Amino acid sequence: MDEALLRSLTPHVLGILCRRGAGFAAAEDAVQDSLVEALRVWPVDPPRDPKGWLVTVAWRKFLDATRADAARRRREDLVDEEPEPGPVPGADDTLQLYFLCAHPSLTPASAVALTLRAVGGLTTRQIAQAYLVPEATMAQRISRAKRTVADVRLTRAGDVATVLRVLYLVFNEGYSGDVDLASEAIRLTRQLAAAIEHPEVAGLLALMLLHHARRAARTARDGSLVPLVEQDRSLWDTGLIAEGVGILQAALARDRLGEFQAQAAVAALHADAPVAEETDWVQIVEWYDELVRLTDSPIVRLNRVVAVGEADGARAGLAALAELDSSLPRYAAVAAYLHERDGDPVTAARLYAEAARQAPNLPERDHLLLQAARLNAPGR
Structure with a gap:
């Protein structure tokens, strides 16, 4: 069973159901039911057209649920005729789903959960395990999120910055349970980058790849943390580093600098140093200056303090630290x-x-x- 294929098809199938007239919440439930059916059927009877199969089954699930709900019989004129199985439209609604799941009316936690469910194709159980919460708790969170956006119509362009923030939150969760959220965030960001040309989307993808390249060196065998300066750089994934740097350079060439591009530039400078002692801390300070200008974030200022301490000495770092709020994480x-x-x-x-x-x-x-x-x- 190719679970990766199922996850990649999820937003396409959901978008098709929504275009046919299904409400978002009902369509999402039907798609999840079709995924469960695929897990049961495909190992013994794989379809020739996986996307068409999922659309057909999901639409039938939607019809069954709608007809069983007496309170929604006013929608019977929408669904009284089932489309014949066959080729499905090639339009990609993935980008609209990203914007819907990152709607500003949702809390960050709800936006993350809904993105993983509707765009990522993860089950409620998988998301709950990844966030170390009971499945019932996660189910309630997702249900509330779906109700919140049930009547939202995307008639204008969504906020790319909000979508990127949600994806960054997913990436920072790393790995827990049986779902690797860092890898999942990279997969979803690649998908977004394919759907929209935007330098900050590319910047976030580059940042994720450059950070993920160091993953094998971040912890010792006993699970303890290994600081960046002590990491075995031979364990870093040079392929991911090269890809991340290439994506970043192309984004920077568009001369529309944003927060994620600047963060990726810092990560690239770390990746470029064969040993910790050769890190170009002066350039890193300059990139943190750009980040401060872009975000005015206290956390960015704190990270800049570390870079100043490396570039200009501990006394300079302590002097810069004295200007910040001591209650910062x-x-x-x-x-x-x-x-x-x-x-x-x-x-x-x-x-x-x-x-x-x-x-x-x-x-x-x-x-x-x-x-x-x-x-x-x-x-x-």
């Missing part, structure tokens, strides 16, 4: 690193311990505790 971790580099292990150890208490996940907490323990070890 990972502020204490950055302060600890800079104080250690400045020759103050006592302050660094205290700050590493403080950062560990604020860590958002166990691997990061354990890493920070190890740094504190290392500095506090007798006779170091």
Whole structure:
């Protein structure tokens, strides 16, 4: 069974049902039912036209559900004749589905879940496992999201920036359960890049590829985090790096700089260094200056502090850090690193311990505790 094929066909089938007159929520339910049927039937009786098969079955599922609902009999004039099986239209509604699932009326969590379900073709169970929540909880979240956008009509261009933000959220979830969300985000972003020519779509795809190229080196065999400076760069995927750099260069050539292109440029400079000591931190600071101009994000400013500390020395980094709000996430971790580099292990150890208490996940907490323990070890 080719689950990747099923996922790639999901938005096409959903779009066809919506064009035939099905409401989004009902169409999405019918498509999910057709996917379940495909998983049951295809291993023993594979169709010659997978897309046509899914459209036919999904439309029948929609008809059955509509006819069974007495409250919706007013729609019988829409569905009283079932189209004959055969070739299906070649139009691609994927882009509209992206915009619908990233509708501004949805919370980020709901937008992510609906995107994975409607565009990604994942089941509710798979999404729930990926986010480590009960399936019933995820089902409620998706149902609420579908109700929210049920009557939305995309009569004007959607907001590409919102779609990209949702995809970036998916990518940052990484991997958990039986779904690799980082790979899924890359697949969906490739799909979006094929549907729309936009430098920021290309920038996000490049950023994902460049980050994903380092995945094998990010954790040790025991699951502990490996900082970028300590990673075995021979484990980095040079093919993904080359692809990401090529996509980024083409996007930058269009001279419409955006946040994701600038982030990808930073990642490319890291990828370009054969050893950590050869990283071009001066250029990285310049790209962070662009990011600050584009976003004015406190988190970007904090990342810039690290780059300044590498380019101009720990004292310069600490001076830049003093201008930021100490309540920022990972502020204490950055302060600890800079104080250690400045020759103050006592302050660094205290700050590493403080950062560990604020860590958002166990691997990061354990890493920070190890740094504190290392500095506090007798006779170091």
